[in-house]
Amino acid sequence: MKDQRRECPDCYQPLGVMVWAFLVLFSLPALSAPICERAIDLDWGNTSTPRPKLAVETCQIVHKSAQAYDVDPTLAVAVASIESDFRPWAVSHAGAVGAMQVKPQYYCPKRFGFRICVNRRELIDAGVRHLGELLDEYETGHALSAYNAGRRGARMGRGEGYRDAVGRRLAQLL
DSSP: OHHHHHHOTTTTHHHHHHHHHHHHHSOOGGGOOHHHHHHHHHHHOOTTSOOOHHHHHHHHHHHHHHHHTTOOHHHHHHHHHHHHTTOTTOBOTTSOBTTTTBOHHHHSOEETTEEOOOSHHHHHHHHHHHHHHHHHHSOHHHHHHHHHHHHHHHHTTTTHHHHHHHHHHHHHHO
16 A cells, blocks of 8 residues: 555545545534534523534534634624524525525525525525625724625614624623
């Protein structure tokens, strides 16, 4: 086996990449972020209450996505907590869907001529990526208002209550 590796050093690289990708995408519950446990406790009751597995998994996805897009994970978790209590099936009256409450027609990948997110991971990635773009454009408070009310709405002063709610949740998480 060692001789084969010397002859073809790149032959075994895909297996290592696949293992790494598997670990990144499908982390074990033991690798759970402590911030997720605190956030779930705030949304779903104290630690004696059993936490829904789906909410824990959703929070972990938000945390990993935030790390991947260079967004503060605590901020992204706070936004998902306020938006949906980590319910990936949440739908708003305005048509925003998922844990991060994203409007798919604007932020999801384009497939077959339409913008469609096919699973909760894509919805979360779209929301965290959008939050990161807003944080690059504006200071944090204005970016949160724009995430909630849109860029034009934030310029008109909307989204301040949302910004305050996320700030309170951040204070509870830290």
